Amino acid sequence: MNGILTRALQSIDENLTISCSGARNSPRPLNMVLGGMVSLDVIVKEKKMKKKFLAGLAIGLLMLGMAGMADADTINVFVDGRSGPWDVSLNPTYSYGGVANGGTNVNLEPTIVDSSSGLPMIAGDTLTITYTGGLALAGAGGTLWFDANGVPGWNYTDFGSPGYYLPADQTIQLETLMGVFASNGIIIGDPFKIGNGPIDILIPIGSSQLLLGFDDGWFNDNGGGVNVNISETSAPGTPEPATMLLLGTGIALGLAGSRLRRKK
Numbered sequence: 001m002n003g004i005l006t007r008a009l010q011s012i013d014e015n016l017t018i019s020c021s022g023a024r025n026s027p028r029p030l031n032m033v034l035g036g037m038v039s040l041d042v043i044v045k046e047k048k049m050k051k052k053f054l055a056g057l058a059i060g061l062l063m064l065g066m067a068g069m070a071d072a073d074t075i076n077v078f079v080d081g082r083s084g085p086w087d088v089s090l091n092p093t094y095s096y097g098g099v100a101n102g103g104t105n106v107n108l109e110p111t112i113v114d115s116s117s118g119l120p121m122i123a124g125d126t127l128t129i130t131y132t133g134g135l136a137l138a139g140a141g142g143t144l145w146f147d148a149n150g151v152p153g154w155n156y157t158d159f160g161s162p163g164y165y166l167p168a169d170q171t172i173q174l175e176t177l178m179g180v181f182a183s184n185g186i187i188i189g190d191p192f193k194i195g196n197g198p199i200d201i202l203i204p205i206g207s208s209q210l211l212l213g214f215d216d217g218w219f220n221d222n223g224g225g226v227n228v229n230i231s232e233t234s235a236p237g238t239p240e241p242a243t244m245l246l247l248g249t250g251i252a253l254g255l256a257g258s259r260l261r262r263k264k
Contacts, residue, residue, distance in 0.1 A: 057179075072128075074231040075118040077212070081136035081224040083108045083214030085162045085178040090185040096162045107219035112210040113230060123205045124235040130198040131177065132227045136214060138175035139221035148226045149195045150176030156215055163215040165191050177216045177226060181207035203232075209263055 034179070050161030074228050083128040084107040088095050093170075131148040138144035139150050150173035157163040163172040172193045180191040181204050192199075201211075210230070216222060235237070 072231040072233040073119050074229065076132065076147055076227060076229050077112070077113060077117070078134070079136075079177060079212045079214070079226050079228060080108050081138075081214060081222045082218040082219050083110050083157050083213040083225075083227075084219060085110050085191060085215070086180055086182065086187055086211050087185050092185060092188050094162075094165055094191075096160055096164070097219070098160050098224075103220065105220060107148050107216075107222075110213040113212065119230065119232045121203060121208055121232070122209070122234070123203050123207065126200050126202050126233045126235070127203060127210065128198050128233065129179065129194050129230045130194040130229045131194075132229050134226040135224050136175050136177075136226055137223035138214075138216065139218065141221075142223075144175070145224060146175060147196055148177035148228070150174050150215065156217075158217065161215055162191060162213070162216040163193075166193060172215050174216060174241065175222070177228070178213060178215050180211050182209045182211050183207055185209070185211075187211075189217045191226075208240055 010200065025117075084096065086094060087109055088097065089194045097107060099105070111120060113121070113257045119127075135145040135147060138146065144151055150156075154174040155171055156174040156176075157166060157172060162178055163176070165176075166172060167190050170193050172195075177194040178191055179194050179201075183206055192201065194212070212228065214222070
């Protein structure tokens with residue numbers, strides 16, 4: 001980013017270079033020639049214009065750099081221990097839960113993170129997801145209370161569980177925090193394990209939501225929940241609209257300042 005800005009400044013400086021030579025063959029990109037001689041009045045005006053522009057640009061670039069150093073967008077969310085990681089009715093090929101003990105599994109909808117939650121959710125950006133506290137109950141008569149890593153040693157990728165749909169290289173425990181990207185609730189890409197994190201994951205093209213829930217096949221006796229911090233970092237070399245607004249504002253302020261100094 002710095003290299004690009006440096007080259008841009010050099011290019012601007014070269015294109016605005018004012019030659020004081022009167023020779024016909026010397027470079028004079030902005031000079032007006034009167035009878036083969038450069039007008040001194042025009043040279044002075046062009047030099048002043050150059051100084052104003054560069055002053056404004058410098059302020060704009062300073063503000064751009066300050067924006068680049070700002071923290072990523074960050075939110076905190078709560079995920080209920082009874083939440084499944086996606087809605088099965090919208091994703092029938094990713095079914096989980098079933099019948100047990102004469103009853104039918106009942107789970108809450110996933111926690112949904114989208115632009116209304118306080119994150120831009122822009123494809124290509126990176127989400128960093130980190131467990132920050134709380135315990136979720138995985139049932140068993142109210143004895144299995146654990147953090148987002150789930151029940152230690154209880155691997156749970158059986159058919160009928162959300163963990164069944166993880167990539168083959170991922171293992172997961174009962175009541176581990178999971179996630180998946182979606183658009184209008186429809187899954188995009190593969191589900192993934194989160195656990196305590198932190199994990200970094202790219203927002204895929206076409207998605208506008210992050211869905212969060214737990215790996216379990218019987219949610220009826222679950223409870224509790226965990227708190228999660230989620231931050232979104234822009235893709236390298238992709239300034240946000242607010243950052244570009246700061247750049248334009250800086251240039252405008254620089255030019256306005258130059259006009260005030262001239263009046264004084």
